Amino acid sequence: MxxxxxxxxxxxxxxxxxxxPAGVAIRPAEAEARxxxxxxxxxxxxxxxxxxRPINTVSGDDRRWIARLxxxxxxxxxxxxxxxxxxxxxxxxxxxxxxxxVDVSNRNVGIDVEGARADELLNAGCPLDLGEAAFPxxxxxxxxxxKAEIVLIRRAGAQPRYRVECWRSFATYVHDFLKxxxxxxxxx
Amino acid sequence: MLLIACPYCGNRPETEFRCGGQAHIxxxxxxxxxDDQNWSEYLFVRKNPRGVHAERWNxxxxxxxxxxxxxxxVTDRFIETYPMGxxxxxEQGGATAPAATxxxxxxxxx
Ligand SMILES: [Zn+2]
Numbered sequence: 001m002x003x004x005x006x007x008x009x010x011x012x013x014x015x016x017x018x019x020x021p022a023g024v025a026i027r028p029a030e031a032e033a034r035x036x037x038x039x040x041x042x043x044x045x046x047x048x049x050x051x052x053r054p055i056n057t058v059s060g061d062d063r064r065w066i067a068r069l070x071x072x073x074x075x076x077x078x079x080x081x082x083x084x085x086x087x088x089x090x091x092x093x094x095x096x097x098x099x100x101x102v103d104v105s106n107r108n109v110g111i112d113v114e115g116a117r118a119d120e121l122l123n124a125g126c127p128l129d130l131g132e133a134a135f136p137x138x139x140x141x142x143x144x145x146x147k148a149e150i151v152l153i154r155r156a157g158a159q160p161r162y163r164v165e166c167w168r169s170f171a172t173y174v175h176d177f178l179k180x181x182x183x184x185x186x187x188x
Numbered sequence: 189m190l191l192i193a194c195p196y197c198g199n200r201p202e203t204e205f206r207c208g209g210q211a212h213i214x215x216x217x218x219x220x221x222x223d224d225q226n227w228s229e230y231l232f233v234r235k236n237p238r239g240v241h242a243e244r245w246n247x248x249x250x251x252x253x254x255x256x257x258x259x260x261x262v263t264d265r266f267i268e269t270y271p272m273g274x275x276x277x278x279e280q281g282g283a284t285a286p287a288a289t290x291x292x293x294x295x296x297x298x
Binding site: 055056069070071073127128141142143144149 | 189196200201203204249250251252253
């Protein structure tokens, strides 16, 4: 019963329709489990995901990833079915160390933005330098898109592939912003 | 856009930051021992210099961390940024920032 309610609560606010302005794919991500981890020391790992990577980088792969957003803060994403598993692993991996692990699966919404000009599209609302030198594959940081706070992750690969993570209440704004930004690519 | 060097993230756009007012203000060790004049100065009186100012900044839409910065209020140029609990390295900082956190009273009056 609990599981049924859990699934019901996780309807996707943006649906599944992909937009493709100027060859950039803007695709709402499927439901994922996400956690915010706060801990002082960066020793060891959690469920096989390393803690000691530099600030503002992401490790893991597309399915299971961990982004270090600050000196003592990480955002973790795993497939929805692994939510319980991650919490169990965390309890044993971080046993005896003061930490907090908060399930923010329902707070966050993901949007994948992929394509040769994805960085141009994001720069319509994101003030970061997304050039190859400043924001290479494997980068991840909290920043802004228009008026909304997002976490921006650049995934592995030569072709620009980004994940935009935002709070659920900002999701329609962020999604519309990206689609509209796509209309302006290549103009002027 | 103005870039601010977060001690943890490096140069980042100013819209990601919030200013937290004057830096290096220490809460008096014995608030009860202060008279009303000194207590109100601790609470309300701040510097408003035309020139170099030591400020607290928060990388609100980034790593979320607080840090200190020396900023010239005339040119809006950031002279340096440094982690909480540390002193500025540059000469300009030495002239305006207090040598120790205990001289809060004189700092407020300056
Ligand atoms: Zn920062």
